[in-house]
Amino acid sequence: MSTLDKLWNKNTDKTVEVMPEETMGFIRSLWQAAQHLLTASGANILGPVLMHLDPSMALFTSGIGTLVYTGFVGVPAYMGTSFSYIATIAYIMGAPWGGQAMVAGGIIASGLVSILVGLIVAVIGYRWINILMPPVILAMVVIAIGFLLAPTAFSMAMTNLPLAVLTFGLGVIFATKFSQGSIFSALPVLLSIVIGYLVALILGAAGVMPPVDMSQVNAAPFFTLPRLIVPVFDPRAYIPMALVTFTAVVMEHLGHLKGTSSIVGRDYIPRTARSLIGDGIANALSWSGTPSVTYGENMGVFAITRVFSLKVMFLAGLLAVAAGFLGKLSPLILSIPSGVLGGAVFLLFGMIAWSGFNLLQTEKVDMSKKTNQVMIASMGTMMIAGIVIDYLRSPLSAIKPEELAAAPATVATAVKGLQAFVGALHIGTFDMPALVAVALLGIVLNLVLNWGEIVAEVRTRTQVVTQPAK
Numbered sequence: 001m002s003t004l005d006k007l008w009n010k011n012t013d014k015t016v017e018v019m020p021e022e023t024m025g026f027i028r029s030l031w032q033a034a035q036h037l038l039t040a041s042g043a044n045i046l047g048p049v050l051m052h053l054d055p056s057m058a059l060f061t062s063g064i065g066t067l068v069y070t071g072f073v074g075v076p077a078y079m080g081t082s083f084s085y086i087a088t089i090a091y092i093m094g095a096p097w098g099g100q101a102m103v104a105g106g107i108i109a110s111g112l113v114s115i116l117v118g119l120i121v122a123v124i125g126y127r128w129i130n131i132l133m134p135p136v137i138l139a140m141v142v143i144a145i146g147f148l149l150a151p152t153a154f155s156m157a158m159t160n161l162p163l164a165v166l167t168f169g170l171g172v173i174f175a176t177k178f179s180q181g182s183i184f185s186a187l188p189v190l191l192s193i194v195i196g197y198l199v200a201l202i203l204g205a206a207g208v209m210p211p212v213d214m215s216q217v218n219a220a221p222f223f224t225l226p227r228l229i230v231p232v233f234d235p236r237a238y239i240p241m242a243l244v245t246f247t248a249v250v251m252e253h254l255g256h257l258k259g260t261s262s263i264v265g266r267d268y269i270p271r272t273a274r275s276l277i278g279d280g281i282a283n284a285l286s287w288s289g290t291p292s293v294t295y296g297e298n299m300g301v302f303a304i305t306r307v308f309s310l311k312v313m314f315l316a317g318l319l320a321v322a323a324g325f326l327g328k329l330s331p332l333i334l335s336i337p338s339g340v341l342g343g344a345v346f347l348l349f350g351m352i353a354w355s356g357f358n359l360l361q362t363e364k365v366d367m368s369k370k371t372n373q374v375m376i377a378s379m380g381t382m383m384i385a386g387i388v389i390d391y392l393r394s395p396l397s398a399i400k401p402e403e404l405a406a407a408p409a410t411v412a413t414a415v416k417g418l419q420a421f422v423g424a425l426h427i428g429t430f431d432m433p434a435l436v437a438v439a440l441l442g443i444v445l446n447l448v449l450n451w452g453e454i455v456a457e458v459r460t461r462t463q464v465v466t467q468p469a470k
Contacts, residue, residue, distance in 0.1 A: 008311075016306040020076050020264070023311045032307050033315035037323075039301050040080045040316075041190060045333055046348070047081030048290045049341060050152065052093040053100065055333040060226045060324025061289030065282030066317035069294070073278040075260060075268050076308045078316060079286075082293040083352060084248045085110075085241060087148050087390060088433045089291075092237050104231035104287040106241035111284025111291075113245040114253070118276030126272045129250065131454055135363035136372050137442035138251045139356045140379040144438045145248065146353025147383055151391045153346040160200075160209070160339025167196035167343030175347070189344050196340035216331035224327035229288040240433045241291070245283075247439030249293055253279050256294040263302050371449040379442045386434020392418060 008026040018024055024032070040062070048058040058081050065079030092098040092106070121129070157164035174188035184191060197212075204211035257275050261268040268275070279294065286292045302308055323329060359365075366372055396419050404412045447454065 018307045018309045018312075020074065020266075020308050020310045022309055024307070024309060029309065029312050029315055032305065032309070032312045033319055035305070036078055036298050036301055036313065036316040037319045038190070039298055040078050040295050040320075043083065043189070043295070043348075044080040044320075046189070046193070046341065046345065047083055047086065049333060049336070050086050050149075050345065051081075051089040051103075051290060053089070053103070053290055054227065054330050056324050056326060056330035057226060057289040059289075059320050059329075061286035062292055063317040063320025063322075063324070064285050065292045066313060066320065068282045068285060069278045070310050070313045070317070072281065073271060073275050074310065075257070075271060075275060076264065076302065076310055076313050077256070077260065077294040078298040078313060079279075079282050079292040080295040080298075081290040082249055082252075083149075084145055084244055084252065084293070084435075085291045087145075087152075087435055088240050088244055090152070091390065091433060092240075095236075097234075097236065099232075100229055101232040102234045102237035103241075104229040105233040106237040107287045107291045108231055108284045109233070109238035109242045110245040110249070111280040111282070111286075113242045114250060114280030114283055115277050116280075117246070117250050118273045118278075118280060121276060122273035126254070126269075129254065132446070133247065133251055133443060134446060134450075135359060136365045136375055137379075137439070137446060138248075138255075139359035139363065139365065140376060140383075140442055141248045141251070141356070141435070141439050142359060143353050143356030144379070144383045144386070144435055146349045146351070146356065148387055148390060148434055149345070149349040149352070151387060153342055153349050156338045156342030157346055159342065160337055163196055163200055163209075163337060163339035164343035164346065166199060167192045167340050168346050169343075170195055171344055171347040189348050192347075193336065193340055193344045196343065197336050200337045200340060212335055212337060214335060217328055217335055220331045221327040223325055226324045227288065231287050240436050243436040243439070244433070245291075247436065247443065249291075250276065253293055256296055256299060259296070259299050260294075260302070263299060264308050371446075374449060375442055375445045378445060379438050382438045382441050383434070386437055390434045 002025075004027075005025045008023065008029070010023050010025050012018060012022040012024060014022065014024070015028070023029070041059075044058060044062055045055045048055045062078070062080045066077070069075075069077055069079050089103050089106075092103055093100065117129075157168075171188045171192035174184040174191055178184040200209070201212050203209045253276065254272065257268055257272060279292075283292050360367075367376075396415070399415060399419075404415060407415070
């Protein structure tokens with residue numbers, strides 16, 4: 001055994017079925033850690049770009065979150081940018097009153113929500129979450145995440161349709177035409193972006209299309225210190241982000257915990273409370289980057305490699321932290337043409353929606369049940385309305401009254417009607433994101449339509465808890 005391996009505390013020569021407490025050699029562990037970082041990088045880089053946040057800080061905070069979560073919970077996982085927040089954060093960043101400081105406050109609030117839910121679970125168990133938000137609601141929320149982002153993907157793709165089609169086509173080929181476990185099938189989105197970007201650079205240099213602007217990359221230093229943000233706590237930002245956490249992210253995290261249990265072959269469900277608290281702490285510490293959640297992509301790496309070592313995830317976290325010090329990384333990512341990103345996310349957002357439809361099947365949601373039909377139909381209608389509202393909200397709010405007064409009467413009437421429609425999700429100074437509206441509608445309908453079943457379930461659980469031991 002080498003001196004490095006001794007210092008690393010290597011305790012196994014296994015290359016598969018490496019359990020969380022086991023440690024392979026340092027070099028082998030490093031390669032496994034790099035694979036986890038690379039697997040997470042596609043979404044972990046794309047997410048902050050779509051949120052208009054700093055990609056290098058997203059990598060840095062994902063590393064911090066991974067170190068905190070694995071150390072506190074003892075469950076192998078990688079903490080990366082959560083796509084559940086994209087629409088909400090993009091709206092906050094684009095609002096006249098918004099900005100990154102408010103998003104930072106919202107991220108901290110989101111983390112506190114997860115911690116609070118974890119503390120409640122520690123006291124009364126996790127079953128109440130399934131009662132309040134059954135699988136039909138979770139599935140529709142996941143579908144809404146994908147569909148509500150569709151206008152963003154379409155707008156980006158139309159900035160350069162040829163590049164978008166190329167990137168989309170490559171993503172489809174990599175995802176479907178290569179064997180499972182190959183680098184192409186494991187990283188279809190990331191690889192399609194890299195190739196699309198290289199094509200854009202080549203065609204730009206040849207004068208076929210506008211050149212890629214590399215001025216910010218050239219001006220940036222090679223190394224820099226992570227840029228910390230002073231958070232601002234504004235209810236217009238932290239309320240919708242906290243609601244997204246409660247309605248979508250908590251359920252996503254629980255699904256990942258169940259999935260990890262199945263892959264590793266250990267029951268991590270008893271650690272639900274600790275896992276939610278660890279997730280919340282990691283999220284709150286990500287305030288200068290992006291809100292985070294355990295990554296399903298890395299669960300796939302566990303399933304393929306059969307290496308579950310916590311030391312590997314520790315190294316992956318350190319590598320991500322180190323990436324935050326690379327000064328040229330963020331401007332390089334931000335220089336990727338919108339057309340390339342549009343083609344990639346066109347596929348990615350569709351896959352998010354597909355995973356929601358898949359949940360309806362895997363969770364065996366009874367589609368013949370009238371209450372489920374009503375909830376799916378109502379949440380679907382709200383979803384469609386929300387797509388229109390989120391898409392039109394900014395341009396319609398920019399139209400001034402004097403401009404309407406000077407417009408033809410028919411045009412002014414039509415615009416006022418649309419403004420009234422867009423204002424349907426406006427409560428005081430709070431613009432409710434469509435995703436939050438969809439989730440809240442589902443929760444309220446579930447409480448109303450299944451009230452009898454919910455009360456019976458709660459009474460049953462209460463009796464089990466309060467029944468004296470014999």
